Amino acid sequence: xxxxxxxxxxxxxxxxxxxxxxxxxxxxxxxxxxxxxxxxxxxxxxxxxxxxxxxxxxxxxxxxxxxxxxxxxxxxxxxxxxxxxxxxxxxxxxxxxxxxxxxxxxxxxxxxxxxxxxxxxxxxxxxxxxxxxxxxxxxxxxxxxxxxxxxxxxxxxxxxxxxxxxxxxxxxxxxxxxxxxxxxxxxxxxxxxxxxxxxxxxxxxxxxxxxxxxxxxxxxxxxxxxxxxxxxxxxxxxxxxxxxxxxxxxxxxxxxxxxxxxxxxxxxxxxxxxxxxxxxxxxxxxxxxxxxxxxxxxxxxxxxxxxxxxxxxxxxxxxxxxxxxxxxxxxxxxxxxxxxxxxxxxxxxxx
Amino acid sequence: xxxxxxxxxxxxxxxxxxxxxxxxxxxxxxxxxxxxxxxxxxxxxxxxxxxxxxxxxxxxxxxxxxxxxxxxxxxxxxxxxxxxxxxxxxxxxxxxxxxxxxxxxxxxxxxxxxxxxxxxxxxxxxxxxxxxxxxxxxxxxxxxxxxxxxxxxxxxxxxxxxxxxxxxxxxxxxxxxxxxxxxxxxxxxxxxxxxxxxxxxxxxxxxxxxxxxxxxxxxxxxxxxxxxxxxxxxxxxxxxxxxxxxxxxxxxxxxxxxxxxxxxxxxxxxxxxxxxxxxxxxxxxxxxxxxxxxxxxxxxxxxxxxxxxxxxxxxxxxxxxxxxxxxxxxxxxxxxxxxxxxxxxxxxxxxxxxxxxxxxxxxxxxxxxxxxxxxxxxxxxxxxxxxxxxxxxxxxxxxxxxxxxxxxxxxxxxxxxxxxxxxxxxxxxxxxxxxxxxxxxxxxxxxxxxxxxxxxxxxxxxxxxxxxxxxxxxxxxxxxxxxxxxxxxxxxxxxxx
Numbered sequence: 001x002x003x004x005x006x007x008x009x010x011x012x013x014x015x016x017x018x019x020x021x022x023x024x025x026x027x028x029x030x031x032x033x034x035x036x037x038x039x040x041x042x043x044x045x046x047x048x049x050x051x052x053x054x055x056x057x058x059x060x061x062x063x064x065x066x067x068x069x070x071x072x073x074x075x076x077x078x079x080x081x082x083x084x085x086x087x088x089x090x091x092x093x094x095x096x097x098x099x100x101x102x103x104x105x106x107x108x109x110x111x112x113x114x115x116x117x118x119x120x121x122x123x124x125x126x127x128x129x130x131x132x133x134x135x136x137x138x139x140x141x142x143x144x145x146x147x148x149x150x151x152x153x154x155x156x157x158x159x160x161x162x163x164x165x166x167x168x169x170x171x172x173x174x175x176x177x178x179x180x181x182x183x184x185x186x187x188x189x190x191x192x193x194x195x196x197x198x199x200x201x202x203x204x205x206x207x208x209x210x211x212x213x214x215x216x217x218x219x220x221x222x223x224x225x226x227x228x229x230x231x232x233x234x235x236x237x238x239x240x241x242x243x244x245x246x247x248x249x250x251x252x253x254x255x256x257x258x259x260x261x262x263x264x265x266x267x268x269x270x271x272x273x274x275x276x277x278x279x280x281x282x283x284x285x286x287x288x289x290x291x292x293x294x295x296x297x298x299x300x301x302x303x304x305x306x307x308x309x310x311x312x313x314x315x316x317x318x319x320x321x322x323x324x325x326x327x328x329x330x331x332x333x334x335x336x337x338x339x340x341x342x343x344x345x346x347x348x349x350x351x
Numbered sequence: 352x353x354x355x356x357x358x359x360x361x362x363x364x365x366x367x368x369x370x371x372x373x374x375x376x377x378x379x380x381x382x383x384x385x386x387x388x389x390x391x392x393x394x395x396x397x398x399x400x401x402x403x404x405x406x407x408x409x410x411x412x413x414x415x416x417x418x419x420x421x422x423x424x425x426x427x428x429x430x431x432x433x434x435x436x437x438x439x440x441x442x443x444x445x446x447x448x449x450x451x452x453x454x455x456x457x458x459x460x461x462x463x464x465x466x467x468x469x470x471x472x473x474x475x476x477x478x479x480x481x482x483x484x485x486x487x488x489x490x491x492x493x494x495x496x497x498x499x500x501x502x503x504x505x506x507x508x509x510x511x512x513x514x515x516x517x518x519x520x521x522x523x524x525x526x527x528x529x530x531x532x533x534x535x536x537x538x539x540x541x542x543x544x545x546x547x548x549x550x551x552x553x554x555x556x557x558x559x560x561x562x563x564x565x566x567x568x569x570x571x572x573x574x575x576x577x578x579x580x581x582x583x584x585x586x587x588x589x590x591x592x593x594x595x596x597x598x599x600x601x602x603x604x605x606x607x608x609x610x611x612x613x614x615x616x617x618x619x620x621x622x623x624x625x626x627x628x629x630x631x632x633x634x635x636x637x638x639x640x641x642x643x644x645x646x647x648x649x650x651x652x653x654x655x656x657x658x659x660x661x662x663x664x665x666x667x668x669x670x671x672x673x674x675x676x677x678x679x680x681x682x683x684x685x686x687x688x689x690x691x692x693x694x695x696x697x698x699x700x701x702x703x704x705x706x707x708x709x710x711x712x713x714x715x716x717x718x719x720x721x722x723x724x725x726x727x728x729x730x731x732x733x734x735x736x737x738x739x740x741x742x743x744x745x746x747x748x749x750x751x752x753x754x755x756x757x758x759x760x761x762x763x764x765x766x767x768x769x770x771x772x773x774x775x776x777x778x779x780x781x782x783x784x785x786x787x788x789x790x791x792x793x794x795x796x797x798x799x800x801x802x803x804x805x806x807x808x809x810x811x812x813x814x815x816x817x818x819x820x821x822x823x824x825x826x827x828x829x830x831x832x833x834x835x836x837x838x839x840x841x842x843x844x845x846x847x848x
Binding site: 054055056057058059079102108109112113115116125127129131132133135136137138139140141142143144145146148149151152153156157168169170172191194195196197198199216217218219220223260261262263264278281282302303304306318319320321322324325326328329331332334335336347348 | 465467468469490511512514518519522523525526535539540541542543545546547548549550551552553554555557558560561562566578580581601602604605607608609646647648649650652653654706707708709710735738739740773774775776777778779780781782786790793794795797798799800801802804805806807808809820821
């Protein structure tokens with residue numbers, strides 16, 4: 001526990017000198033994502049702890065190895081939260097893994113992404129330097145925004161050692177409902193509620209049911225519940241289970257695909273069983289269909305398809321990039337990590 | 352602060368006549384300005400203290416022209432500075448004598464408003480406010496509203512990651528974008544982001560936002576639109592000390608309220624604004640807070656009561672709630688007119704843009720007051736209190752060269768003070784040319800070297816807006832603020848320009 005930045009820096013410098021790949025790792029809950037990397041595991045969990053937290057600034061800074069559950073609890077004591085609801089696969093996550101994966105939970109379309117709440121990072125680069133970008137202030141446009149670039153980079157651009165986040169007050173009121181609706185009906189209702197400013201903070205459709213969460217001040221939540229109708233959502237832990245993929249939907253051997261689609265995309269004829277989160281912008285699919293078919297379907301709707309998990313390894317789990325874009329990914333990686341020590345090949349074979 | 356090849360790096364020598372001939376031959380339809388009298392109107396942006404007449408001005412109408420122009424510029428090794436509406440306050444669009452100024456003003460069409468997805472697809476020359484106006488019939492708006500929103504272009508907003516008075520609740524430009532179309536330095540098209548909420552690969556859209564035209568040329572932007580809040584109420588609170596006003600800001604946030612806007616003005620600023628806009632501000636207050644709460648009616652009413660109680664506890668001497676929309680507009684009119692209002696009480700003013708952790712406000716204001724006495728120049732303070740973004744306005748007379756120098760020096764000291772308390776030299780105006788030296792106090796040599804590495808990935812010949820945003824290590828060494836690790840500059844083998 002505590003500040004182990006020097007030790008991490010030494011590990012990176014040694015790996016750099018010997019050109020040995022490193023696989024940064026926190027709790028390992030997301031290690032199944034992406035391509036396997038043949039490298040030495042670099043455990044960040046020892047480098048942990050909340051470095052600074054000032055509730056009236058709405059800013060918290062934590063080391064990469066800090067457990068997300070601990071961070072969430074620290075914030076909750078002050079009535080605050082990480083608005084993007086990070087998933088805790090296998091029960092927990094590390095702050096570094098949370099940022100590196102960029103994954104967000106049910107509140108994402110209404111609150112924003114992990115990247116949206118990153119204010120600053122400390123990063124050990126492929127040159128073996130420990131650098132600081134951004135900071136603990138809401139507005140900061142000095143230099144290039146390398147902090148936000150780290151979100152979702154899967155540890156391929158450097159080792160995240162510390163992150164500052166913007167946090168928000170927890171909503172005063174929260175009510176969850178379920179309504180029996182088809183997918184298309186659910187889509188239309190969600191659009192209508194959005195236009196009218198109803199305080200929806202989660203909407204997931206599957207098996208003919210729309211599950212809905214409303215959050216805000218008491219008055220607006222009560223009014224919305226009265227207007228929308230439906231029944232109270234039975235499972236009090238539904239949203240955490242959805243977030244952490246602990247619903248029965250996620251069981252079973254079939255590969256799990258994640259389709260990221262433009263909001264308001266109509267129902268797609270997807271081959272497999274479906275669960276449509278984020279008001280339709282994130283669709284989970286259990287399917288044996290081949291990757292090209294699913295990617296074509298997603299791309300034609302303006303989105304992408306990523307193979308999230310499955311027993312057989314998949315050579316290209318992330319939706320492939322257009323050639324020019326991949327080339328710029330490669331040049332950026334080569335500039336920031338010239339010895340290819342950080343998770344080479346984790347995102348794409350040639351990256 | 353003209354480009355200095357000794358400190359900022361050598362620029363390629365270009366034969367203007369030959370380049371003009373090539374552009375005329377290869378791109379006969381491209382509108383190019385080359386005569387001195389046509390070029391002069393483009394010699395500066397909103398930071399008019401710095402002026403450089405560009406070699407050529409290009410005003411493309413089509414994507415193909417932008418691509419071809421960039422391909423030619425790359426081939427001939429000509430620097431290119433992109434410009435939107437030219438309202439930027441940091442000299443980000445300051446031209447180069449040896450460069451082309453690429454003016455994107457003719458890309459001024461709103462291409463599509465998708466009311467279901469809540470997005471607008473627009474060209475970069477579209478004015479910020481025009482997006483909200485076009486979306487208004489559908490009950491939607493584009494949230495970031497820099498004070499120049501009637502004139503500034505969305506392309507420039509992307510380049511600077513522009514803010515405004517509603518950032519605490521609604522975020523900066525980067526939080527309100529979905530997709531960027533880019534032309535690279537050699538004329539290739541790239542799509543960054545997508546219509547979906549996330550995109551595979553690195554978040555290059557976030558990297559490009561705020562990159563000040565140094566990584567690529569933005570040619571199309573998809574922004575998010577939000578439903579217009581049905582209700583907005585404004586409280587105007589007076590305080591007899593800046594400390595009490597600062598405490599009220601912290602307490603409002605601690606009470607779990609996120610105002611749509613939360614602005615502070617000190618006595619000099621609020622009096623100037625009152626004289627100019629007759630907003631109804633109390634001239635005897637040491638500071639005022641404007642707190643706007645927006646959302647659905649019942650939430651706004653609840654929060655108004657909470658904020659009122661918090662302000663009273665923090666020692667507000669008077670709290671007024673705007674009775675109707677007209678009074679609300681009047682309260683805001685004073686704040687929005689603060690800069691021109693200060694312009695009336697002084698021949699010139701210099702607007703700073705530092706950010707600080709809010710808790711440091713009393714200390715920083717005291718520091719600014721001391722500096723103001725030291726440099727014998729008045730400073731009016733306007734503060735986006737909710738997000739810690741300060742705009743000290745230094746009052747001076749540019750015709751007095753000594754005052755101009757003192758104003759610049761005072762400004763630099765204020766920014767260094769912001770960095771010293773854990774803040775930043777720029778919250779929303781960008782580094783541009785203006786704050787290029789102060790970058791050396793916010794970042795050390797390793798960090799600046801890393802920025803150059805990012806630049807090199809997209810623009811290895813450094814043709815896009817050279818001399819802005821990221822200083823050379825040479826400049827930092829000369830400026831004297833470079834953080835030197837273990838007594839030596841990193842990478843001694845690298846060329847320092």
